[in-house]
Amino acid sequence: MRGDFAELIPDQIAAALEPYGLVPRGGFVFDKENAPSPLIRGTYFRSVVLVGHFGSAIWPHFTRWWQDHTDSQDPLDQWSKDVLTAVALKFSAMAVFPSDRPYLPFQQWAMRAEGLRPSPLGILIHPQYGLWHAYRGALLFDRALDFASGSPQNHPCYDCQDKPCLSSCPVNAFSGDGYNVVRCRSHLASGEGNECLNGGCLARRACPVGCEHAYNTPQMRFHMNAFARG
Incomplete structure (x- = not known):
């Protein structure tokens, strides 16, 4: 995975996400030229870890939650916020989401974190999972995490x-x-x-x-x- 980071924190994040069918999907340290640090509630954050899933991994976990929250107007978004906010607290991070306003540049973050590129449909395409993946949110850290460099992903659409x-x-x-x-x-x-x-x-x-x-x-x-x- 592009943007794998070498500290123990990512393994701990992965373990915290696994019961929900979610996975950390790479990350990076913000920099002024390519990805400016976002200012949220008076804090400039240093690092971001994208969180998402592949295929239908989240579906059984989400639907169990949904059975008890049938009145939710946007159940998948609410489930994502409930789960990631709790996970963020464990790591002194802030959870942010694609639905948050003002909108954060999630697609640009995802492209940098995993090296993916858009398909002709506009959806980022993964060389293994194709169009069957999604980002549910991100964890922001006020410190620079240690990310290992990754190899660029092949773009299946070119061929x-x-x-x-x-x-x-x-x-x-x-x-x-x-x-x-x-x-x-x-x-x-x-x-x-x-x-x-x-x-x-x-x-x-x-x-x-x-x-x-x-x-x-x-x-x-x-x-x-x-x-x-x-």
């Missing part, structure tokens, strides 16, 4: 000639001009988008990289319905 992800969307929501969110949501709401809504985005499912790690059907349905609701 993909057919780009099936761009030709599989039934309403051509993805193109060289970007992602047409309105067209996608309209399709899902029309009744003609049930295959995407209930089984997962056809464009995302068309990518051959890491397809064996694809989210299970309930997880795909959860994400698509959350997206369709806006």
Whole structure:
């Protein structure tokens, strides 16, 4: 993993995250030129550790929590905040999340932490897990952690000639001009988008990289319905 750090802290973080299907996904020390230190609640932080998951590793842990929190408006985000806030306390860190405002540059952080690059769909693609991974939050530290240097990740899209992800969307929501969110949501709401809504985005499912790690059907349905609701 790019950005593996040599102290015992990452092993301890990994152990704290493992019961939830989460893993530390690399990190780095902030610097002025490439990744300025964020100022949050009067504190400049020195290091960041990204936290996320691969495939459906979190799904059984999240759904057990969800059974007792059915009134949550954004259950996955709330679960992530409950879990990572508790983990952060153990390590004198601050947990931050993609939904926090003002928004933090999570995609840029993730690209630097693991050396990943965007796919034609805009989602960062992993050489092993493809498009079936996510970042649930990050841990900020007010000290510089000791990160070992990592090797750049291969970008699977460079060698993909057919780009099936761009030709599989039934309403051509993805193109060289970007992602047409309105067209996608309209399709899902029309009744003609049930295959995407209930089984997962056809464009995302068309990518051959890491397809064996694809989210299970309930997880795909959860994400698509959350997206369709806006």
